[in-house]
Amino acid sequence: AQSVTQLGSHVSVSEGALVLLRCNYSSSVPPYLFWYVQYPNQGLQLLLKYTTGATLVKGINGFEAEFKKSETSFHLTKPSAHMSDAAEYFCAVSDPGAQKLVFGQGTRLTINP
Amino acid sequence: GAVVSQHPSWVICKSGTSVKIECRSLDFQATTMFWYRQFPKQSLMLMATSNEGSKATYEQGVEKDKFLINHASLTLSTLTVTSAHPEDSSFYICSARDPGQGGLRYGYTFGSGTRLTVV
Numbered sequence: 477a478q479s480v481t482q483l484g485s486h487v488s489v490s491e492g493a494l495v496l497l498r499c500n501y502s503s504s505v506p507p508y509l510f511w512y513v514q515y516p517n518q519g520l521q522l523l524l525k526y527t528t529g530a531t532l533v534k535g536i537n538g539f540e541a542e543f544k545k546s547e548t549s550f551h552l553t554k555p556s557a558h559m560s561d562a563a564e565y566f567c568a569v570s571d572p573g574a575q576k577l578v579f580g581q582g583t584r585l586t587i588n589p
Numbered sequence: 590g591a592v593v594s595q596h597p598s599w600v601i602c603k604s605g606t607s608v609k610i611e612c613r614s615l616d617f618q619a620t621t622m623f624w625y626r627q628f629p630k631q632s633l634m635l636m637a638t639s640n641e642g643s644k645a646t647y648e649q650g651v652e653k654d655k656f657l658i659n660h661a662s663l664t665l666s667t668l669t670v671t672s673a674h675p676e677d678s679s680f681y682i683c684s685a686r687d688p689g690q691g692g693l694r695y696g697y698t699f700g701s702g703t704r705l706t707v708v
Contacts, residue, residue: 510696519595519682519699520633566632570697575621575686577697579632 478503478569482580490588495554497583499541499567502548509550510568510577511541520566526550527572537561562587591617593685595700602673602707610668610703612683618663619685623697624656627680639666673707680704 483498501507508527512520524535531543541552550567567580592615602608612622620641625633637658638646645658655677657669666685670677683700 512699517680517702517704519593519701520684522696522698525696568697575638576623576635577684582632584630 478507478571478578480567480569480578480580482565482567482583484583485581486584486586488586488588489557491559492556495539495552495557495561495585497552497565497567497585499550499552499580500548501550501567501569503569503571505571505573506545508570508572509541509543510570511535511539511550511552512566512568514564514566514582523552523565557585557587559587559589561585591685591687591698593619593683593698593700595683595703597703598701599704600706602705604674604707605672607669607671608673608705610670610681610683610705612666612668612685612700614664614685614698617685617687619666619687620663621686622660622666623684623686624658624666624668625682625684627682627702629680633682636668670705673705675707678705678707 479502481500510525511523514520523539524533526533526543534540539554565583568577570577594613596611622639624636626636627633635648636651639658639660641660641663647653660666682702684697
């Protein structure tokens with residue numbers, strides 16, 4: 477069975493600082509990996525996804541993530557945090573042959589001025 | 590990109606009544622839709638997978654008779670919370686999988702969610 481672990485339920489960084497949100501997965505087959513962002517009382521917005529090909533994936537709003545098979549990781553980064561990045565972030569994994577997404581517990585990102 | 594519209598965005602109902610939530614894919618056909626429930630400050634819990642023209646597949650522990658799911662067309666799935674009680678109050682989110690390119694042309698697109706409050 478697939479699973480996702482997000483290390484750190486809450487991450488706080490200063491505006492302009494590096495953002496690093498950690499995600500590790502467990503999957504018996506090469507997975508599809510996703511990062512979503514959720515603002516209060518809203519649905520989820522796709523930041524980026526990895527399916528096949530280049531392991532460094534660039535997404536929206538300056539975010540990127542790197543798929544590292546040897547580490548079973550898909551950490552999300554952004555070089556310089558902006559106040560508008562404050563939100564809840566979810567990492568998710570899908571078996572290419574399956575239909576459903578499995579979500580991590582989420583990481584709340586707070587940006588300090 | 591793919592857009593999923595979910596209505597209503599919030600609803601308040603009396604205990605014992607039923608509430609219907611709609612999830613529509615606006616610019617693609619969604620053979621598969623998903624319904625999630627999210628408690629405050631928690632992750633999304635998959636309730637059921639809705640397949641067009643067939644019965645929904647419910648996750649373990651989800652009451653089929655309380656959470657009725659209908660996926661009568663390729664663009665519409667509905668979730669009906671029957672005989673709602675205060676413990677059913679939650680944030681419900683739908684998602685659709687774009688069937689193009691093995692299901693990942695856009696990925697999984699989410700609706701904006703419905704805040705249900707049962708009083």
